[in-house]
Amino acid sequence: MLKKSLCLLLFSFILVTTGCTQSEERSSAEVTNISNSGKYPMSFDVHTYEGKKVTQTINHAPEKVMIIGSAVAELMVKFGQQNKVVGFAYNDQAHSNFTEEIEKMHLVSEMWPSKEAIIALQPDLIYSIASAFREELIGSIPSWSNRGIPVVSSTNFTIGRSIDIYFDEIKTFGKVFDIENQTNIYLEEQQARIDKITAKAENIKDHPNVLLVSGARGKYFYYSPKWAIIDEMIEGAGAKYIELSKEDYIELSTEAIIAANPDKIIITEFQQPDQEKTKNNLINDKKLQNIKAIQNKDVMVVEYTGAINGGIELADLYEQVAEFIHPDVFVGVVNDGE
Missing domain, CATH: 3.40.50.1980 (Nitrogenase molybdenum iron protein domain)
Structure with missing residues (x-):
C-alpha cells in the first residue's frame, strides 16, 4: 500500500513539473513571438x-x-x-x-x-x-x-x-x-496641404522679399536656408527668402537689415511665449523705421521650433505663412477644401 502511494505521489510530481516546464516553454515562446511579431530586430x-x-x-x-x-x-x-x-x-x-x-x-x-x-x-x-x-x-x-x-x-x-x-x-x-500606418497618414495629410499651397503659388507673379530674423535680448540673428525650415514655406508660398550671408547663423547688424529693406519680415524668438511683445519690439525699433516692412507693419511672429527645427504642426505654419505673404490669394482658401 505504501509502495502504491509513493508511486502515485511520484506520478503527480512528474505531471506537475512537466506541466510547469511546458508552461515555461510556452511563455518563452510567446515572448519570442511578441518580440519578432513586428519588424524587430x-x-x-x-x-x-x-x-x-x-x-x-x-x-x-x-x-x-x-x-x-x-x-x-x-x-x-x-x-x-x-x-x-x-x-x-x-x-x-x-x-x-x-x-x-x-x-x-x-x-x-x-x-x-x-x-x-x-x-x-x-x-x-x-x-x-x-x-x-x-x-x-x-x-x-x-x-x-x-x-x-x-x-x-x-x-x-x-x-x-x-x-x-x-x-x-x-x-x-x-x-x-x-x-508606420499612423505616421504615413500624417505625412500624406501634411504633404497634401503643402501641395495645395504650392499649386496656387505657381500662378503668382509678385514675389515679395521676406526676411527671417531671430530676436534675442535686443539683438537680431540670421538663419541660412540650411538652418531653417521656414525658408521653404516662404518660397513655396510665392515669395523670395532673403539670404544675407554665406554663414549658417550670424548676428545681424541693423545696417544689414536696412540694406536688405524687406517687404515683409518674419520674426521668431527662442522660448518667448509673448509673441505680441516680440512683434512690438521689432516694429518700435527706432533704427528700423525706414524699412518697408516696418512702415507697413508687415511683420509676422512665428513659434521658434516650428520655424527653425520643424514641428508637428508644420502644415499649419505653412498655411499661416502663405496667408501672411499673399493674403489676397490664400485668405479663406487654405482650409476651405478647394
Whole structure:
C-alpha cells in the first residue's frame, strides 16, 4: 500500500513539473513571438552631432524611452507613445498644443540631463535632438551603443534642416515604434496641404522679399536656408527668402537689415511665449523705421521650433505663412477644401 502511494505521489510530481516546464516553454515562446511579431530586430541609420552616419539596432519594441527635447515629446504624444516615456529633459519650447500631456511626463531636467540620471532610468531607447550627443553633455551615440542602449537622433543642424529631412525623421519614428500606418497618414495629410499651397503659388507673379530674423535680448540673428525650415514655406508660398550671408547663423547688424529693406519680415524668438511683445519690439525699433516692412507693419511672429527645427504642426505654419505673404490669394482658401 505504501509502495502504491509513493508511486502515485511520484506520478503527480512528474505531471506537475512537466506541466510547469511546458508552461515555461510556452511563455518563452510567446515572448519570442511578441518580440519578432513586428519588424524587430530592426536597423536604421542616424547621424551623430558631427554629421557622421551610424547604424543603430533595436531588438524589440521600445517600452522605456528617455526623450530629450520638446519636439520629441510632441511626437510621443501626437502618436500615442507617451506611456513609454520614463524620462523627459530639455524643455525647450515655449508653446505647444500638447503642453498638458507633456507636463505629465517625468521631468528629469529642464536643461541637459546627466549621463547618470539617464542610466538610472534603465531606458531601452534614447530619443533625442542631436545636439545632446556631445561628450560634454550626455555623451556620444557610440558611447550609448557600447552600453547596449540604442539611440534615435533628430534635428541635426550639421546635416541641415528641410521639410524632407523632417519628414524622414517622422518616417524613422514610425518605423522604430512600429506605427508606420499612423505616421504615413500624417505625412500624406501634411504633404497634401503643402501641395495645395504650392499649386496656387505657381500662378503668382509678385514675389515679395521676406526676411527671417531671430530676436534675442535686443539683438537680431540670421538663419541660412540650411538652418531653417521656414525658408521653404516662404518660397513655396510665392515669395523670395532673403539670404544675407554665406554663414549658417550670424548676428545681424541693423545696417544689414536696412540694406536688405524687406517687404515683409518674419520674426521668431527662442522660448518667448509673448509673441505680441516680440512683434512690438521689432516694429518700435527706432533704427528700423525706414524699412518697408516696418512702415507697413508687415511683420509676422512665428513659434521658434516650428520655424527653425520643424514641428508637428508644420502644415499649419505653412498655411499661416502663405496667408501672411499673399493674403489676397490664400485668405479663406487654405482650409476651405478647394
